[in-house]
Amino acid sequence: MNKKTLKDVNVKDKKVLVRVDFNVPMEEGKVTDDTRIEAALPTINYLIDEGAKVILMAHFGRPKGEVKEELRLDPVAKVLANKLGKTVVKTDTTVGEEPKEAVAKMEAGDVVLLENTRFNPGEKKNDPEFAKQLAELADVYVNDAFGATHRAHASTAGVTEYVEDSVMGFLIQNELETMGKAVKNPDRPFVAIIGGAKVSDKIGVIESLLDKADSLIIGGGMANTFIAAQGLETGDSLVEEDKIDLAKELIEKAGEKLVLPTDVVVADEFAADANNKVVAVDGIEAGWQALDIGPDTIAKFEEVLKAAKTVVWNGPMGVFEMDAFAQGTNKVAEVLAGLDAMTIIGGGDSAAAVNKAGLDDKMTHISTGGGASLQFFEGKALPAVEVLSDK
Numbered sequence: 001m002n003k004k005t006l007k008d009v010n011v012k013d014k015k016v017l018v019r020v021d022f023n024v025p026m027e028e029g030k031v032t033d034d035t036r037i038e039a040a041l042p043t044i045n046y047l048i049d050e051g052a053k054v055i056l057m058a059h060f061g062r063p064k065g066e067v068k069e070e071l072r073l074d075p076v077a078k079v080l081a082n083k084l085g086k087t088v089v090k091t092d093t094t095v096g097e098e099p100k101e102a103v104a105k106m107e108a109g110d111v112v113l114l115e116n117t118r119f120n121p122g123e124k125k126n127d128p129e130f131a132k133q134l135a136e137l138a139d140v141y142v143n144d145a146f147g148a149t150h151r152a153h154a155s156t157a158g159v160t161e162y163v164e165d166s167v168m169g170f171l172i173q174n175e176l177e178t179m180g181k182a183v184k185n186p187d188r189p190f191v192a193i194i195g196g197a198k199v200s201d202k203i204g205v206i207e208s209l210l211d212k213a214d215s216l217i218i219g220g221g222m223a224n225t226f227i228a229a230q231g232l233e234t235g236d237s238l239v240e241e242d243k244i245d246l247a248k249e250l251i252e253k254a255g256e257k258l259v260l261p262t263d264v265v266v267a268d269e270f271a272a273d274a275n276n277k278v279v280a281v282d283g284i285e286a287g288w289q290a291l292d293i294g295p296d297t298i299a300k301f302e303e304v305l306k307a308a309k310t311v312v313w314n315g316p317m318g319v320f321e322m323d324a325f326a327q328g329t330n331k332v333a334e335v336l337a338g339l340d341a342m343t344i345i346g347g348g349d350s351a352a353a354v355n356k357a358g359l360d361d362k363m364t365h366i367s368t369g370g371g372a373s374l375q376f377f378e379g380k381a382l383p384a385v386e387v388l389s390d391k
């Protein structure tokens with residue numbers, strides 16, 4: 001890796017702007033899984049110990065360039081302050097007077113957390129003006145948001161144009177080193193599992209993964225678009241209508257390599273206490289929605305996974321946050337935990353699911369990035385890493 005890392009720059013008494021991924025699962029204003037916060041601590045603690053002024057910034061959810069009260073970072077600041085054992089000054093805007101004043105008051109070792117970067121329309125557009133405003137707060141830029149390295153946004157890419165040095169933090173360094181080994185020459189059979197809800201984001205990687213993997217298992221919300229592509233009724237299930245044609249092409253191209261659900265757990269509403277039943281994929285009725293994979297599917301997936309020597313998994317197999325629809329995700333996690341194989345789990349929710357099942361220490365690597373790790377496994381460059389300063 002010819003990119004500068006934290007150890008390549010002097011940060012003492014410097015204002016250091018650190019992009020972290022604090023896009024954590026949250027319910028009713030409480031962080032329900034703190035993996036991503038925990039993963040950012042080595043870099044933050046190092047900077048504190050080195051006497052830097054640590055200015056953190058992060059996105060949370062997808063507020064589309066507007067302030068959304070429920071997507072403020074205050075609950076995250078609280079968890080972070082507890083973990084660091086020190087005050088975290090949280091600002092209510094990302095740029096402007098308040099952050100400038102907060103930064104001006106900082107002493108060595110202090111920590112400021114800026115408000116959700118995505119409240120600003122310039123963030124996702126990678127707007128140079130917004131990037132400049134962020135950069136003006138600091139001397140050095142550190143990116144440690146591995147989960148957002150596949151995004152070329154103002155806080156992950158544009159900002160690097162306006163600071164003297166842009167380096168990667170310990171988390172990104174560790175993710176790239178650990179997963180780099182698996183990417184180069186995976187032990188085979190190499191099986192990829194894709195689920196979750198970010199269908200339009202992730203369906204694109206399936207094509208290139210089909211070239212690399214020996215089998216590709218599809219579950220979770222992602223599977224519904226493939227069920228629809230087979231001409232079957234999907235009721236009220238999460239389906240990405242404009243990706244059905246792509247799913248059809250992928251089914252034709254992949255042949256045996258693509259492993260799809262044969263049965264699903266359907267519910268009559270999106271609720272933990274909804275009525276639910278197991279049906280074959282051709283038995284989903286109007287008014288019902290598929291929220292988990294069924295027992296036949298679990299058995300079929302297990303059969304494929306048993307022989308695997310490398311497994312990459314991103315995206316839960318169902319709405320695991322509700323116990324009634326967590327079976328598929330838990331079972332796949334258990335199967336992976338028992339394998340004699342390299343197992344790499346990626347993504348905020350997937351990591352949360354494995355943690356919830358208590359199986360995190362049975363996996364080779366839990367990556368903090370879902371989309372980012374998939375892009376890495378595709379062999380494509382990560383734009384937020386590309387823009388960092390060369391050594």
Ligand SMILES: Nc1ncnc2c1ncn2[C@@H]1O[C@H](COP(=O)(O)OP(=O)(O)O)[C@@H](O)[C@H]1O
Binds near residue numbers: 221320347351370371
């Ligand atoms: N069948 C389904 N219908 C609706 N949502 C689903 C379904 N299966 C999984 N999900 C949801 O997908 C979300 C995680 O998706 P995603 O963000 O793509 O994963 P990750 O964060 O691991 O990258 C979870 O909140 C889960 O409830």
Ligand SMILES: O=C(OP(=O)(O)O)[C@H](O)COP(=O)(O)O
Binds near residue numbers: 021347368372
């Ligand atoms: O949660 C994230 O990605 P992931 O769900 O693919 O792991 C990252 O924080 C990126 O978020 P985004 O997909 O809204 O850009």
